[in-house]
Amino acid sequence: MAASTTKPTHPHGIAELCDDGARLYAIALRTGRIARADVEAAPCLIEFALLHPDPDAADWLRPVAPSAALAQHLHPIEREIQERRRHSLALAECFEPFMDISAQGPSTNHAITVLEGVNRINASLDLATAECRSEVLTVQPGGGRPEDILSRSLERGLSVVDRGIRIRTLYQHTARHSQSTLAYAERMAGDHVEIRTLEELIERLIVFDRTVAFIPAQDDRMVALELRHPGLVEYLAKVFEQLWTRAAPLLEEIKYEPTPDGISGVQRSIAQLLVEGHVDDSIARRLGMNVRTCRAHVAKLSATLGSTSRAQLGYLISRSGILDQDS
Known part of the structure; x- marks a missing residue:
């Protein structure tokens, strides 16, 4: 052959x-x-x-034309969303008789439920989305998100927005450079949707109606925790609100305060994490960038401060006073 x-x-x-x-x-x-x-x-x-x-x-x-190309690639996603909605209705009809039985018995809600595997996690998220009535809070750390994840998020998001439910989402600043994320934000735009960004975020978090929250239980995100304890959920909602007040709207320009020696706000954040002992992989994950970009910032920081080694860089950062300024 x-x-x-x-x-x-x-x-x-x-x-x-x-x-x-x-x-x-x-x-x-x-x-x-x-x-x-x-x-x-x-x-x-x-x-x-x-x-x-x-x-x-x-x-x-x-x-x-970009507009025509975007429409062409969004079309199969929208078709998939419609198919999933039909499937959701069929599932709801199938389980409705069992819901009536469950409603007559004692409550089976647990304060903490361990969800193993992507299918189990997504099923629980779909159920919480269907039961949501007023508000969804989400924290999505990292940079741009993969296409398949954005497709599922778009499906859930549109089903929520169509019911007049408010959505507030926090991304990291690096997501501002992701065309797929910006396209997702444009599709979700409306009076009930707000998206802001912050330089550094906590791990992934989703809160529905301040009654149920989801957080990852492993770094690979193959295991998640479903939280229904009122105290835990309220605590996480307050953490979200504190981050929200510090974040900038996605479509507004970020203005950094001037820094000495041409050190950017991102490099100052990296400097803080370096002094705290974090390695490149950890810094990149916390700031939502890839490791190569992180190392480029570290190299620029070293050149600006005149450092010849990583150990010396930590010493020079401490002496420079750049961490004494307000971010």
Whole structure:
């Protein structure tokens, strides 16, 4: 059998467009077309239907308008949402007779329930979403979120908003650079939805009606805790409110106070975590960025303070006074 000459696809989805793809798509939009040979480094542009053949010249490609491309990729997500809603209604009808039996017996709610596995966690979240009546509070640490997670979040979010329920969500500042997150925010925009960002957040948290909360129980998020103890849930809601007052609306520009020696607000946060003894992986996770970006900030911080080693950097940070300023 002859070897296939088909070029391998890029290992990323449309929401994580590669650097070459983003650069070449931008060029095509600015100039109106781009040579087919120039996009060999980014076959994803054709796979994702961001470029199409020029009918007047076989060696050229024309860009698809971003609004049209976005609509094309959102369509299957919206269709999936409709199918899941129909499935939800069918499930509700199936379990309605058992709900009546449960209502006649003693309460089986537990203060803390351990949820193991993604399916069990999602099922409990879906149930809490269906039972929600007034408010949802969510904390989503990290940068941009994967497409499949955003799709499920969009499904849950729209089902809540359609019922007039208020949603408040906290992301980290790094999510401001994620096109998929911004597209999700645009789809969710409305009077009942508010999204803010903060430089550093606690772990993931979802609170429904201040009566039930969900938090991860493991770093891999394969085990979660469903909390129904009134004291625990109220405590987590108060933590959310404190973070919310410090956060900035997603679509507003973040203004940092001036810092000495050109050190940015992000680098000052990294400096604080370095002094506390955190390693690069831990710092990146807490600030919602990848490790490579974190190390680039550490290198800039070292160059600014004149450090030649990690141990010396901690000493110079302490002496510089940059941590004595208000963030």
